[in-house]
Amino acid sequence: MNAIISLCHFCEVHGPKILFCTQTLRPQEPGDSEGDENGAVSAAPRERVASLSERLKSVSLAQGCASTTGESTSTTNIASASHASVPKVIPKVLCEGCKSVKTGYVSHDEEAHLSYISTQQPHIPQIFTRMRQACIRSLSCEVCPGQEGPIFYGDDQNGNVLSHTFHIPDIQARGRQRLYSIVVFMMDRIYLLNSWPFLVPQLQTTIEILRKKAQKVMDEEVDKMPQAVNRTSSLEPRNFLKKKGVNNKPARSLEELTGDKDIFKMLHVAFVWTLKACGSRLTETLLEGPPTEDSIIDMENQEETEEGFIKINTKKILEEARPSSTPAEDLQSPTSQSDSYHNTFRKVPLTDTETEAEGAAASEPIPEEEKPPIRILRHVMKMLGNEKFRILTQHVVIGDQIIVCCPDKDLVRSFFNALKVLLPRGCCSIIYHSDFYEESWKCNFLGQKPDTVLPDHLVSAERFLLVEIVPLSEQTFNSLDSDLSDMDEDFKSYEFRIINPVPLSERMPTVLAKMHLALRNENLTEKVAEQFFVCLKEEWMNKVKVLFKFTKAGGGRSEDETLKLLQVVGAREEDKPLLKFWMTGLSVQYRTHILASSKQR
């Protein structure tokens, strides 16, 4: 557990002081903890002990303290390994009551590769500062109802503290008792509060032991000198004054109070056990949200290739002409060999999704000098201008086939890679380059040579958008350079002609409008915009799912019902084609799940 447990004391002379402090220490170098069981100190831990002790602030050498052995931990006195290396600096003259151990104790947990060290004060200055604040607050600021008991306080900046204050009887002290507290310090508030039910009984057990011992000592002292008890009878101010000189001797140490020389050893063992047990009581797991639709599709594709029929060097094939007759891409029949073939094509852009926004094109094996200027969607927007960009993207999101005619294959590739972020992963099938026309059910992004003839039926019936990218002049090619500074120059070297036979609806789909806003907002960095896109897509994919379930599971639905549903999910008329298209991009997993569950009905 990443916590520090310490014993604090309100000293009659010096105020709040940290007496004893146990913390976990993770060794920097792994694998130095082999061997060494049963408390026999082998070479490696000894070194560690030595390095520890050098960092310790407490100075003088302990007189060879017998090592206690815990279950899986071995306690050794640090002093055994720390000679002369420690500089002789005594920070402050402390009274007996403020002193605990001169150097400290260390325990090694061989299984977990952890060390627990106990010293008077934490030796790392930052920790020391915080601990001291925690200590002062525990004893002198925070008020616990009933003066004894556990309280919690703290903040994320200074750390969170569970503090248990208690009194230990001392016949010589003012008020016949002295104030102590055990402080559990942790940066993680949730963890600490969740450990409360465990920690508080633990601390109370320890406190009870201390108190019982001290009570016993006090009872003995009372027996020895009964006049100390009924001081009230002899309580004349004069008597008190005479006594004062005697009474003024420094406060007694905890060892003396409890009559146990090994009290700090006991505390060490108790604290170490508490730390270890509390740590294994709760383990933290990072809970991630459910995977996005895109990542499910990624996973499905991943599996398909790993089942993998043919491992193809995809990049090569992409550069070359594809086989003319690629079987249909159908997400619902992923087992056919040809389909996996196809999927490998899709996999190329998928594998570099991480770097998509930053430089999808850059990660492609394209020679440096030919690096195309398009890397993110904003570039496309700049190149096309707002109006053309609007038309293009609107066609993209409703699933119209985008045919790009361009002699420069790399440019087409980067163009598609940039546009890809507009669509859910399941919806985009890209053929970067083909000599022939490919049917729109095979791909919605198609790269072609400029002179490819479109079949008649397409021109007459299909929804598609033809983009011709024509380089303006030869010399601009030479100045091609992907530097952002002269990006604008590069954009001007191409002309984009958009031929769209199909008229678009007046209004953009809602999601696209939001995407446009994000793209135009210069305050959003590329990363942020990318994340925003992911969220938008996920949001709309959820609506798509609802719609899918609605249409598939329920059977016949009237127009009215559909309209109502659309209203509920917040979709408008102009979103309909988009929803319809995105439905094709749902993961196989989801489809089969929905279909199966609807069949059961």
Next chain:
Amino acid sequence: MSYGDDENGGFAVAGSFPKGFGYGPDDTETEQPADSPEDKPRILLMGLRRSGKSSIQKVVFHKVSPNETLFLESTNKIVKDDISNSSFVQFQVWDIPGQIDFFDPTFDSDMIFGGCGALIFVIDAQDDYIEALARLQMAVTRAYKINPNIKFEVFIHKVDGLSDDNKIETQRDIHQRSTDDLAEAGMETVHLSFHLTSIYDHSIFEAFSKVVQKLIPQLPTLENLLNILISNSGIEKAFLFDVMSKIYIATDSSPVDMQCYELCCDMIDVVMDMSSIYGARDDGAFDGNSSSIIKLNTNNVLYMREVNRHLALVCILREDSFDRQGLIDYNFMCFKKAIQQVFDVRKQVASTNNSDGRAAMATSHNLLHHNGSVEGAAS
């Protein structure tokens, strides 16, 4: 002694946590969060450890017997006492542990000393006070920087163990050294008041009275009223007491004789004890109509009249002056009315002390007129 040389991050200071927590069993817990500093001036008790701060607080405000203070634990946090018995006497007493240096950047010293009316520095006269003087000088200079309006009071405490000569010598020595120290620090303008105190006699109450009086803006008005009262009623000495703490919040302008004060304190104790034993109510039958007369064999009479539940007027007068008790009673009624008017003015314009004073002066003239006519009729 101090700690926190290397502490940088500030954290919530002692006074900043929720009021609901309370300050231990003996706290009055009547703090209202909306209290503005000028409504409740703070009196800070500072000093070295074991100098007797907590004892003073306990004896004066909690009626703890002085002998029992020997068994007090060392104070580990600021202990706040809220004294809001009457409209005049409203302040907080903060007992500050001597072990902790609250000028340390760790603590919000502005918050502690900002709303502070008076700083009482307690010095143990039976101990070696050199260290205490160094602390005094430090506390005064720093607190003055934060809040120049603080009144500084030095209690030379535990003087019951010293002989009379020794007391005078100690006071002189402490006075000399501390003013020298302050002059050295360039703080000649700061005025320190010195009081010899002990919890075993009434000196601590007297000293505390003087401290509290400095925090009462209406003090001149009250003194004036008392002067008028005693001159017209043949009273030798009159005190206006806060009954609970036996602090007198005002007296007439004749010098205070310690024995008179002790007599009056004892009388209050007697009356309070009697009323709590034989009173009809559980909380003691002490209210605005109580009065008590004690005749001493020295031909003196102690006469006590309640002004309200928390304030009482205690007078000492010659037996023969007491023959005309009706006149005294009538004058007292006038006095009571006048005090009531001062309260009302305070309630109306709590913020402006100026108008307070003017209205009170008007009532005192009123009183004088009444007295004159009555006196004339009687003689």
